[in-house]
Amino acid sequence: xxxxxxxxxxxxxxxxxxxxxxxxxxxxxxxxxxxxxxxxxxxxxxxxxxxxxxxxxxxxxxxxxxxxxxxxxxxxxxxxxxxxxxxxxxxxxxxxxxxxxxxxxxxxxxxxxxxxxxxxxxxxxxxxxxxxxxxxxxxxxxxxxxxxxxxxxxxxxxxxxxxxxxxxxxxxxxxxxxxxxxxxxxxxxxxxxxxxxxxxxxxxxxxxxxxxxxxxxxxxxxxxxxxxxxxxxxxx
Amino acid sequence: xxxxxxxxxxxxxxxxxxxxxxxxxxxxxxxxxxxxxxxxxxxxxxxxxxxxxxxxxxxxxxxxxxxxxxxxxxxxxxxxxxxxxxxxxxxxxxxxxxxxxxxxxxxxxxxxxxxxxxxxxxxxxxxxxxxxxxxxxxxxxxxxxxxxxxxxxxxxxxxxxxxxxxxxxxxxxxxxxxxxxxxxxxxxxxxxxxxxxxxxxxxxxxxxxxxxxxxxxxxxxxxxxxxx
Amino acid sequence: xxxxxxxxxxxxxxxxxxxxxxxxxxxxxxxxxxxxxxxxxxxxxxxxxxxxxxxxxxxxxxxxxxxxxxxxxxxxxxxxxxxxxxxxxxxxxxxxxxxxxxxxxxxxxxxxxxxxxxxxxxxxxxxxxxxxxxxxxxxxxxxxxxxxxxxxxxxxxxxxxxxxxxxxxxxxxxxxxxxxxxxxxxxxxxxxxxxxxxxxxxxxxxxxxxxxxxxxxxxxxxxxxx
Numbered sequence: 001x002x003x004x005x006x007x008x009x010x011x012x013x014x015x016x017x018x019x020x021x022x023x024x025x026x027x028x029x030x031x032x033x034x035x036x037x038x039x040x041x042x043x044x045x046x047x048x049x050x051x052x053x054x055x056x057x058x059x060x061x062x063x064x065x066x067x068x069x070x071x072x073x074x075x076x077x078x079x080x081x082x083x084x085x086x087x088x089x090x091x092x093x094x095x096x097x098x099x100x101x102x103x104x105x106x107x108x109x110x111x112x113x114x115x116x117x118x119x120x121x122x123x124x125x126x127x128x129x130x131x132x133x134x135x136x137x138x139x140x141x142x143x144x145x146x147x148x149x150x151x152x153x154x155x156x157x158x159x160x161x162x163x164x165x166x167x168x169x170x171x172x173x174x175x176x177x178x179x180x181x182x183x184x185x186x187x188x189x190x191x192x193x194x195x196x197x198x199x200x201x202x203x204x205x206x207x208x209x210x211x212x213x214x215x216x217x218x219x220x221x222x223x224x225x226x227x228x229x230x231x232x233x234x235x236x
Numbered sequence: 237x238x239x240x241x242x243x244x245x246x247x248x249x250x251x252x253x254x255x256x257x258x259x260x261x262x263x264x265x266x267x268x269x270x271x272x273x274x275x276x277x278x279x280x281x282x283x284x285x286x287x288x289x290x291x292x293x294x295x296x297x298x299x300x301x302x303x304x305x306x307x308x309x310x311x312x313x314x315x316x317x318x319x320x321x322x323x324x325x326x327x328x329x330x331x332x333x334x335x336x337x338x339x340x341x342x343x344x345x346x347x348x349x350x351x352x353x354x355x356x357x358x359x360x361x362x363x364x365x366x367x368x369x370x371x372x373x374x375x376x377x378x379x380x381x382x383x384x385x386x387x388x389x390x391x392x393x394x395x396x397x398x399x400x401x402x403x404x405x406x407x408x409x410x411x412x413x414x415x416x417x418x419x420x421x422x423x424x425x426x427x428x429x430x431x432x433x434x435x436x437x438x439x440x441x442x443x444x445x446x447x448x449x450x451x452x453x454x455x456x457x458x459x460x461x462x463x464x
Numbered sequence: 465x466x467x468x469x470x471x472x473x474x475x476x477x478x479x480x481x482x483x484x485x486x487x488x489x490x491x492x493x494x495x496x497x498x499x500x501x502x503x504x505x506x507x508x509x510x511x512x513x514x515x516x517x518x519x520x521x522x523x524x525x526x527x528x529x530x531x532x533x534x535x536x537x538x539x540x541x542x543x544x545x546x547x548x549x550x551x552x553x554x555x556x557x558x559x560x561x562x563x564x565x566x567x568x569x570x571x572x573x574x575x576x577x578x579x580x581x582x583x584x585x586x587x588x589x590x591x592x593x594x595x596x597x598x599x600x601x602x603x604x605x606x607x608x609x610x611x612x613x614x615x616x617x618x619x620x621x622x623x624x625x626x627x628x629x630x631x632x633x634x635x636x637x638x639x640x641x642x643x644x645x646x647x648x649x650x651x652x653x654x655x656x657x658x659x660x661x662x663x664x665x666x667x668x669x670x671x672x673x674x675x676x677x678x679x680x681x682x683x684x685x686x687x688x689x690x
Contacts, residue, residue, distance in 0.1 A: 083545025
């Protein structure tokens, strides 16, 4: 299998603080990599670099052989950050229609209706997002992320603040995405959910990549195993 | 090497300036029409040219920074803008004093005065923008963009306001007029003083760039310390 | 072509949001009217001198009211990290910038139309005598304000001192544009058709618009992406 995402020796500084130090990671096409690590370890920074939102000082990043931020890369990428990335004063339908238009999705109207149904928002589709509950917003954000059928998914803490139903929905979406050979990188602290879907795991600590490799049965049985084996001594 | 160059330039500029001052104030006679005040010209015009040229040098440096992402060009651009601003201020203040004596007013809205003032305002904003940003790469990127817009705007101001009836004296140097407007002895001192001011400006830029380089070095040492 | 379609989608979205919340248009409209009222106390509104001051007064009002509009342009994208979402999406940064400017442009025109009516009533000035030329002046100058406001709104969106930095940067840059708009409007308010002098200024405005728009497209990526 070819590598969809290739990260080689990247360094990223905020001012003079190195948020990423010499990180090297390669993710095969069609695999799902769970990016683990504590708060402030550098998971978000890495995802933002892959999404083309952040420049880095040293190293190289390639998505399907091209640099992040090219039009082509952005077209095949779906990014879900900490913010839900939808407008409070537009309705769910208007939000999705806007994002479908800028992504040039064919048959936007139909696709949007399909997604509204898929995430269970069809009955509130014309209500402004301002009036949505947290779970509803999160589901709308999922629809927004998957709308243009991206084959690279960059998800930052996607399970946070999801209810059971939405967690099931997201898991289902990720399984389907993998079935069509999409590559997924998802940061998380929800170990159990992440492990269940992941084919690979990577652990970041203090901006350094401590471990990366296939997810084993042992990790599934004991999600904290990875931390015990590879985390920086004393960091726990 | 660089330090020696700075000292050499500053020394040469200083010595030349002393000679020029002697010539300007003690040797050259008063001008027939304007009397003693014409001597401001020896400082006013070189300061204007150094200021304006500096902005466009900063434009080139900003483009170099954006294409190479090398912070060296960014520091150099910032240093050049700072020094240019000082000379622009010299230019505008000396011009104002001259105008008060000759025209009886401190200020008039003519092409050169307006574009000089707009330039000062734009590049003051440039320095303020730099102060408002801590991240070096972000600072370089955004201030380079402002520098490009600023220089282009400066050209538009200059070209457009030129159509107003201009009150400012026309060119007097023989390279612009073909000779006959200025006494050759005066013109010689003018060029010498221009050279002196150019040397001093260059020395100042080198000193500022060195400070910027030191700041960057401290930054990167701190980065290294964090990384260890 | 696709870039234009994307830009229009952004503008359409911004105008829909503005129509729903009316946050910047209300503020800018109220501000313009307040300024026009205050000026009527500063100068005798029925003296002859007002004809010479009127154009300047109008354009300063538009320029300052414009700040309330373009200030919101990119600030609107900050909640929910919408700006990041847009930058990571297939939308080209240049289309985003142009789309924002188109949105600001229409809002500015709206504020200008409202102010002109108020202005006509308060100052007894017949501004509608040369509608074609007035529309041209407003369109050219408003596009210049919109594109400059959007570029520097984008440039300052992540800064601590955003609201302070924006006017400090914008107004010196707008000098040639505003001088031109004032010169052109001066003639129109005095019921003079454009002479070659005003057409010269129209050319300055066109050059300003073209140059700033091209620079905005060329530098969009630099300005928007960290």
